[in-house]
Amino acid sequence: MNENIEIEAIIEAPLTEGKLVQRNDLLTIDPYYDISDYNEALHALENNGIKYREYVSVMTPYNFYLELKEKPIMMNYNMIDSTQWKYLVSKVQPLKQNDEVKLYRRTNKQSNVTDYVNNDAFNRSMKEDYTIIFHYANKEELIRLSRAFGLIYPLGKYINGSKHLAMAFNAQIKNGLQTNNVLLEKKGKQKVGHLEAEINYKVLRNQDKIEKWSMTPKFKDGRYFPTSPMSPLKV
Numbered sequence: 001m002n003e004n005i006e007i008e009a010i011i012e013a014p015l016t017e018g019k020l021v022q023r024n025d026l027l028t029i030d031p032y033y034d035i036s037d038y039n040e041a042l043h044a045l046e047n048n049g050i051k052y053r054e055y056v057s058v059m060t061p062y063n064f065y066l067e068l069k070e071k072p073i074m075m076n077y078n079m080i081d082s083t084q085w086k087y088l089v090s091k092v093q094p095l096k097q098n099d100e101v102k103l104y105r106r107t108n109k110q111s112n113v114t115d116y117v118n119n120d121a122f123n124r125s126m127k128e129d130y131t132i133i134f135h136y137a138n139k140e141e142l143i144r145l146s147r148a149f150g151l152i153y154p155l156g157k158y159i160n161g162s163k164h165l166a167m168a169f170n171a172q173i174k175n176g177l178q179t180n181n182v183l184l185e186k187k188g189k190q191k192v193g194h195l196e197a198e199i200n201y202k203v204l205r206n207q208d209k210i211e212k213w214s215m216t217p218k219f220k221d222g223r224y225f226p227t228s229p230m231s232p233l234k235v
Contacts, residue, residue: 027065053067149173150169
């Protein structure tokens with residue numbers, strides 16, 4: 001990717017806005033080309049005005065996948081299979097100017113893949129002993145819950161707005177939720193990207209995929225803290 005691309009162009013309306021992520025739109029060129037070729041391919045897509053979205057498999061060898069309506073007729077590629085589809089998560093999207101440098105693809109090593117897979121919310125989850133994913137009704141509910149139970153990250157609205165997902169780290173928050181709004185609980189050590197993949201598979205039933213930017217809005221102590229610049233995440 002050209003590191004000088006304006007940030008506004010990168011966070012424009014996503015390819016998948018208004019529709020669900022389709023498995024038959026996802027392909028990888030990684031088995032056939034090196035990372036330099038991959039980045040050059042992205043540069044060509046941008047030069048030709050073709051929208052795309054990047055995803056990462058959280059299984060070794062951590063192949064990157066492109067969501068493309070148009071298939072690259074002059075390049076070798078593989079369509080995604082059922083196993084990789086299950087373990088596919090979105091690449092973090094840039095929000096601040098220096099995010100472009102951090103998110104520029106340089107390696108597939110596990111030690112570096114975290115930068116592409118985890119944003120602030122998912123990094124926080126990996127440091128916590130307990131994480132809960134739940135459905136919420138509106139901002140007012142998150143303000144009320146954060147007043148009693150601490151930090152909450154909204155994760156966005158999915159499946160045409162039918163799922164409003166949020167992440168918290170205080171197990172007592174279940175006392176403030178309806179039982180059917182508790183969607184997923186995780187305890188103990190996590191592997192990079194596996195919580196997100198589990199949300200995609202168990203909560204969104206792989207009809208949709210979590211979207212994320214480098215910074216996430218948050219609710220804490222009864223207050224809402226938007227990101228700066230403003231995140232496109234739908235809260």
